[in-house]
Amino acid sequence: MGSLSGTWEIVEATEELNSGNKTGKNQKLPELKLGYKDNIDDDINKLFESISQKTSRDLSLLQDGTSPKMKNALKKPITVGVARSPRIGTSEPVTLKQALRDLCISKASEMAAIKRLSKSTSSPRVSEVGKIKTLYNAVVAEPSRAGLSFVESKGTVYEVSLVSEESKSVSLMETSHYCQTEVGKINTLQNSAVAEACQPGPSCVESKGDIVETSPVPEEIKAISSEKTSQTCQNAKIISTSEKVHQSPKLAIPTTQNDAEASMVQSNLVYSSTKFDVQLQRMETSQTEKQDSAHSLPVSGTNASKLELPENTSSKKLGNKALVSKNGRKGRSQTVSSSSNSVNVNRSSKLSRSTPRTVKSVIRNKNLSKKKLKQDSSSVLSALTSNEMNNKSVPGQTQLICQRCRCTLENTSNGGSQESIASESTSPGDGVDSSNVHAGGNNPVLTSTNCNRSRAVAKVKKTTRLREQLEFSQSSKSSQGEYSSSTSTSDDSNVSGSTCGNRPHMSKDVRWEAIRHACMQHGVLGLRHFNLLKKLGCGDIGTVYLAELIGTNCLFAIKVMDNEFLARRKKMPRAQTEREILRMLDHPFLPTLYAQFTSDNLSCLVMEYCPGGDLHVLRQKQLGRSFSEPAARFYVAEVLLALEYLHMLGVVYRDLKPENILVREDGHIMLTDFDLSFRCAVSPTLLKSSSDVDPAKISGPYTRSSCIEPFCIEPSCQVPCFSPRFLPASAKARKLKTDLAAHVRSLPQLVAEPTDARSNSFVGTHEYLAPEIIKGEGHGAAVDWWTFGVFLYELLYGRTPFKGCNNEETLANVVLQGLRFPDSPFVSFQARDLIRGLLVKEPENRLGSEKGAAEIKQHPFFEGLNWALIRCAIPPELPDFCDFGISELTQQGKGKYLECNATGDHVEFELF
Numbered sequence: 001m002g003s004l005s006g007t008w009e010i011v012e013a014t015e016e017l018n019s020g021n022k023t024g025k026n027q028k029l030p031e032l033k034l035g036y037k038d039n040i041d042d043d044i045n046k047l048f049e050s051i052s053q054k055t056s057r058d059l060s061l062l063q064d065g066t067s068p069k070m071k072n073a074l075k076k077p078i079t080v081g082v083a084r085s086p087r088i089g090t091s092e093p094v095t096l097k098q099a100l101r102d103l104c105i106s107k108a109s110e111m112a113a114i115k116r117l118s119k120s121t122s123s124p125r126v127s128e129v130g131k132i133k134t135l136y137n138a139v140v141a142e143p144s145r146a147g148l149s150f151v152e153s154k155g156t157v158y159e160v161s162l163v164s165e166e167s168k169s170v171s172l173m174e175t176s177h178y179c180q181t182e183v184g185k186i187n188t189l190q191n192s193a194v195a196e197a198c199q200p201g202p203s204c205v206e207s208k209g210d211i212v213e214t215s216p217v218p219e220e221i222k223a224i225s226s227e228k229t230s231q232t233c234q235n236a237k238i239i240s241t242s243e244k245v246h247q248s249p250k251l252a253i254p255t256t257q258n259d260a261e262a263s264m265v266q267s268n269l270v271y272s273s274t275k276f277d278v279q280l281q282r283m284e285t286s287q288t289e290k291q292d293s294a295h296s297l298p299v300s301g302t303n304a305s306k307l308e309l310p311e312n313t314s315s316k317k318l319g320n321k322a323l324v325s326k327n328g329r330k331g332r333s334q335t336v337s338s339s340s341n342s343v344n345v346n347r348s349s350k351l352s353r354s355t356p357r358t359v360k361s362v363i364r365n366k367n368l369s370k371k372k373l374k375q376d377s378s379s380v381l382s383a384l385t386s387n388e389m390n391n392k393s394v395p396g397q398t399q400l401i402c403q404r405c406r407c408t409l410e411n412t413s414n415g416g417s418q419e420s421i422a423s424e425s426t427s428p429g430d431g432v433d434s435s436n437v438h439a440g441g442n443n444p445v446l447t448s449t450n451c452n453r454s455r456a457v458a459k460v461k462k463t464t465r466l467r468e469q470l471e472f473s474q475s476s477k478s479s480q481g482e483y484s485s486s487t488s489t490s491d492d493s494n495v496s497g498s499t500c501g502n503r504p505h506m507s508k509d510v511r512w513e514a515i516r517h518a519c520m521q522h523g524v525l526g527l528r529h530f531n532l533l534k535k536l537g538c539g540d541i542g543t544v545y546l547a548e549l550i551g552t553n554c555l556f557a558i559k560v561m562d563n564e565f566l567a568r569r570k571k572m573p574r575a576q577t578e579r580e581i582l583r584m585l586d587h588p589f590l591p592t593l594y595a596q597f598t599s600d601n602l603s604c605l606v607m608e609y610c611p612g613g614d615l616h617v618l619r620q621k622q623l624g625r626s627f628s629e630p631a632a633r634f635y636v637a638e639v640l641l642a643l644e645y646l647h648m649l650g651v652v653y654r655d656l657k658p659e660n661i662l663v664r665e666d667g668h669i670m671l672t673d674f675d676l677s678f679r680c681a682v683s684p685t686l687l688k689s690s691s692d693v694d695p696a697k698i699s700g701p702y703t704r705s706s707c708i709e710p711f712c713i714e715p716s717c718q719v720p721c722f723s724p725r726f727l728p729a730s731a732k733a734r735k736l737k738t739d740l741a742a743h744v745r746s747l748p749q750l751v752a753e754p755t756d757a758r759s760n761s762f763v764g765t766h767e768y769l770a771p772e773i774i775k776g777e778g779h780g781a782a783v784d785w786w787t788f789g790v791f792l793y794e795l796l797y798g799r800t801p802f803k804g805c806n807n808e809e810t811l812a813n814v815v816l817q818g819l820r821f822p823d824s825p826f827v828s829f830q831a832r833d834l835i836r837g838l839l840v841k842e843p844e845n846r847l848g849s850e851k852g853a854a855e856i857k858q859h860p861f862f863e864g865l866n867w868a869l870i871r872c873a874i875p876p877e878l879p880d881f882c883d884f885g886i887s888e889l890t891q892q893g894k895g896k897y898l899e900c901n902a903t904g905d906h907v908e909f910e911l912f
């Protein structure tokens with residue numbers, strides 16, 4: 001045979017087979033026709049037989065000196081029933097040797113594949129069956145590992161719930177049949193993705209074409225607590241690669257970190273590729289109804305997170321499957337498919353009103369039960385807020401009081417509504433209090449009809465109860481009242497009136513009572529109801545006075561702004577911004593706005609009074625004009641929390657400096673002055689942090705030791721018997737700490753601060769301006785981390801780091817000069833390291849630019865700090881803190897600083 005290989009040709013010619021030997025030349029080899037319907041073994045056998053017969057016959061002929069005519073005949077194409085190429089109708093000449101080799105290889109491959117399959121299903125490249133089996137295994141294995149379970153079949157709908165390790169009850173029997181189809185492959189792919197999403201670890205699913213490979217989940221990740229698991233389960237990453245195009249589909253289901261926010265689960269599926277565009281989309285195809293199966297996983301609550309899988313499609317369409325999240329169709333999740341060649345990674349996700357991914361079955365310990373309770377409360381609260389109380393809600397008690405304030409209703413109907421945080425919300429109704437709403441959520445609007453009011457009262461009562469419940473569950477050991485992450489918005493009117501509101505963290509404040517009482521008594525609050533005692537200071541847009549609400553012994557700081565002046569100087573927008581931001585705030589380290597009104601073209605903001613002066617003045621009073629490190633740490637920590645909160649509300653502060661940090665009566669701080677802030681949208685995102693930690697940003701001991709609250713383990717807390725014998729206790733403690741720190745860092749991180757916000761304004765204070773502002777490149781939230789670094793520097797060293805002889809030089813230094821630390825006073829490595837991380841000139845490399853305050857909080861400078869209880873921490877001692885008694889102030893203030901005609905409408909006093 002070998003000697004004749006060059007003379008024999010086998011040409012696939014299906015057409016010729018069908019047309020019945022048009023040339024007539026093939027008639028000489030009819031026995032080589034192989035039928036499509038014969039099985040491959042028969043075909044091969046026949047082929048071999050024919051070839052051997054012909055070969056021996058021709059050989060004998062040739063040897064006998066047969067005519068060359070016969071040789072030519074042997075070169076004619078023969079028809080082979082089994083097409084080698086999918087291009088049917090075309091002929092491809094193939095040598096006999098090749099054909100035989102192909103056949104043999106093919107056969108051998110088949111055999112080997114079958115053999116391999118019988119041993120293991122791990123190799124998906126064997127055949128379709130192999131692939132499907134592999135995929136099937138992926139489905140079976142992954143959910144079971146990730147705590148997913150299939151429960152019921154509902155047509156084509158896959159319901160996938162996220163359950164923890166404990167509740168893994170997998171009913172796999174129902175899944176077997178669907179894996180026999182291409183739909184099964186798709187479903188498997190998707191389920192793998194979902195399963196991966198629930199993996200409490202950083203593993204990912206890689207899909208290469210039809211093949212799904214699932215990386216194992218590290219054991220230590222599995223071992224995290226179920227609470228952490230549920231958090232972790234919100235994050236997922238899928239990397240899928242089709243044959244030709246690499247894709248990076250991402251399934252990200254970010255969730256909020258705190259309990260109140262946990263009620264909102266956001267699903268964001270980003271699945272992009274060029275050829276393998278994947279959308280989650282239901283495809284109604286009757287043809288495949290039989291093939292499809294649905295598997296629903298047990299979910300607690302009525303709203304499971306559902307993924308709806310496409311009903312069948314042929315394998316050719318696999319690359320273009322659309323996977324649809326049911327949530328997405330309900331508007332709960334976003335589905336983003338990329339167009340070709342663009343990997344659309346939409347990391348941002350919007351908080352939706354979706355029902356929380358509850359995991360009742362998993363909640364076994366008390367903590368989780370509590371958390372669940374809180375989630376339920378908050379979800380109900382948020383539901384009420386969004387659905388029932390939209391534009392109507394106010395806390396019950398205040399509502400009742402304010403109902404009697406005719407002024408309130410008049411003001412409401414008068415409009416005076418101004419744009420507020422939420423686009424849909426307006427907040428008229430002066431004299432009406434605020435309601436507790438989620439940040440950036442719905443601001444209440446009180447309607448003027450009694451009917452609506454009474455309905456609102458009922459709802460508000462309900463909400464108040466819920467909020468109390470929530471507050472109760474959220475309360476810490478602090479004796480200083482409740483803290484809630486929710487925000488109150490006060491009413492607003494630039495016409496006239498007043499605001500009496502109630503903010504959770506100040507709900508027991510007597511000043512609220514005083515304001516309410518005044519509201520009831522006078523109807524409309526105005527300047528005439530205050531004794532202006534002292535001018536506290538004068539800013540760009542207004543003057544701040546210390547004032548007493550007449551007859552109440554309650555002191556307030558009233559910021560008075562002349563509207564005409566503002567309009568002339570085009571500063572109205574700044575005043576407006578400040579007013580809007582103040583209305584949103586409800587935080588212990590940010591000012592509380594008690595009321596606002598307009599009198600005689602003067603806009604007035606009634607705020608909490610801080611008798612401790614500002615940090616700039618306080619610093620001057622320190623020994624060496626700088627704060628000790630513990631004092632500085634205390635102040636910057638509180639400022640950090642305030643900034644974090646502002647960022648979460650979509651406020652980039654931009655004007656951080658000691659002058660704007662006021663000291664409260666109790667020694668804690670209050671960040672004021674928001675007229676230079678800018679507001680932006682925030683899209684809370686859950687980031688995987690293990691790979692996200694950029695070691696370049698953090699040097700020094702960060703990698704070795706870090707505050708890992710709440711798992712922080714001091715060496716003194718070590719239980720010696722838990723330490724391995726061969727390790728000294730301190731080494732063991734260090735190792736444990738490092739492990740835990742690494743573990744905490746590997747957990748997903750909620751980023752609820754604006755990371756993409758942009759502004760081009762040139763605002764700030766020279767010595768505090770970030771390089772990107774000076775360069776006019778556009779800036780975002782990272783400017784606050786720059787100023788935070790300058791602020792810390794100034795507190796510790798008594799001067800700012802880039803100060804020049806004049807403003808121009810200062811600006812040049814900010815952009816060009818490297819950071820230097822003076823030799824004295826002595827400042828710890830950790831403090832300098834933090835400053836170094838913050839004062840990075842490129843905003844994208846700056847500490848905090850990626851994950852916001854959370855990134856900064858983890859810095860060793862704050863090690864051991866109990867962030868949650870910082871309000872209970874004892875503030876630094878205040879030097880000769882001069883707290884005027886109210887009577888003294890009243891005596892001092894009357895007529896001395898201001899001339900205020902309290903009885904009439906006309907108010908005269910020095911403004912600027």
Ligand SMILES: Nc1ncnc2c1ncn2[C@@H]1O[C@H](COP(=O)(O)OP(=O)(O)OP(=O)(O)O)[C@@H](O)[C@H]1O
Nearest residue numbers: 536537538539540541542544557607608609610673
């Ligand atoms: N709630 C308050 N309690 C005590 N003092 C306050 C209070 N709010 C403001 N002040 C003081 O009043 C002064 C003027 O404050 P204001 O915010 O109007 O101006 P500013 O801080 O100079 O900012 P800007 O010029 O950007 O408006 C400040 O120096 C501040 O110390």
